[in-house]
Amino acid sequence: FKALHAAVPGLPLASSTVLPGIVLSRDFAAYCPAEGELRAVLVTEPLRPALTAPGVEFVVDSESQYQASLRWITRRTEALVKHLQSNNVKLLLSSTKQDEVVIYYAKLYGISVVECLLSEEMALISEITGVSPYAPFGDNMYREITETAVTSFCQPLLLGSRRCVHIGFTSVCAFQPHCLILCGPIDGVNEQHAAALQEAFTMLQQLFKAVDR
Numbered sequence: 001f002k003a004l005h006a007a008v009p010g011l012p013l014a015s016s017t018v019l020p021g022i023v024l025s026r027d028f029a030a031y032c033p034a035e036g037e038l039r040a041v042l043v044t045e046p047l048r049p050a051l052t053a054p055g056v057e058f059v060v061d062s063e064s065q066y067q068a069s070l071r072w073i074t075r076r077t078e079a080l081v082k083h084l085q086s087n088n089v090k091l092l093l094s095s096t097k098q099d100e101v102v103i104y105y106a107k108l109y110g111i112s113v114v115e116c117l118l119s120e121e122m123a124l125i126s127e128i129t130g131v132s133p134y135a136p137f138g139d140n141m142y143r144e145i146t147e148t149a150v151t152s153f154c155q156p157l158l159l160g161s162r163r164c165v166h167i168g169f170t171s172v173c174a175f176q177p178h179c180l181i182l183c184g185p186i187d188g189v190n191e192q193h194a195a196a197l198q199e200a201f202t203m204l205q206q207l208f209k210a211v212d213r
Contacts, residue, residue, distance in 0.1 A: 001198045003124045004179050007190035008160045011183035021168035022128075023157060023179040024121060028165060029098065030106045030113040031156065032090070037170075039148040040091035041084065041134040042122060047092075048077045048099035074101055080136055081105040087145040091154050091167075095122050095133075112154060114165050125149065130172040 006023050008015070081102065084092070092098075092106060094115040106113045117125075126132060129149035150170040157166035159181065169177065180197070184190040 015183040024165040027163040032110045038090040038151045044133045085109040
């Protein structure tokens with residue numbers, strides 16, 4: 001319920017509504033409008049490769065060697081984002097904050113980015129789509145990307161003064177997610193309404209729970 005409702009203070013209660021899909025309470029780090037079905041990937045690690053692995057010391061002998069290493073990282077980052085584009089990926093959903101160079105190349109290659117997703121949101125998206133997070137730095141970075149989710153739309157949404165992301169996922173199960181937008185004059189009223197609705201849904205779950213006879 002926490003991931004499937006959003007509270008908007010400062011609006012009348014009558015403005016409350018139900019929207020198809022899910023609403024993420026953050027703005028796009030990069031937004032590239034696209035029409036039709038979009039392919040999305042989930043990532044849980046930075047797409048800009050590190051200079052060294054954890055626990056490994058990185059030693060450079062000169063400034064030019066260090067700059068050469070940074071150029072290599074930039075080229076590798078661009079190659080990875082371009083690889084996403086070549087696999088028709090148009091949306092990147094990340095649980096970590098991505099480096100500025102990743103955002104730059106995402107905009108360049110027409111890929112929208114939403115970052116800093118909560119673990120609950122990532123788990124919900126995985127449940128809806130049946131897709132696991134994409135691991136870009138495996139044995140073969142340029143293999144075909146099969147861990148993609150399909151979205152029917154992905155667009156900005158303004159809730160009061162807050163910019164959000166509204167996504168419609170194609171579900172692989174009977175569960176078709178919808179998001180409840182709760183409006184009210186102040187946060188306290190919205191919290192009361194949310195708590196009452198959650199209790200009502202819990203009661204309905206218990207009421208319609210299958211009884212093993």
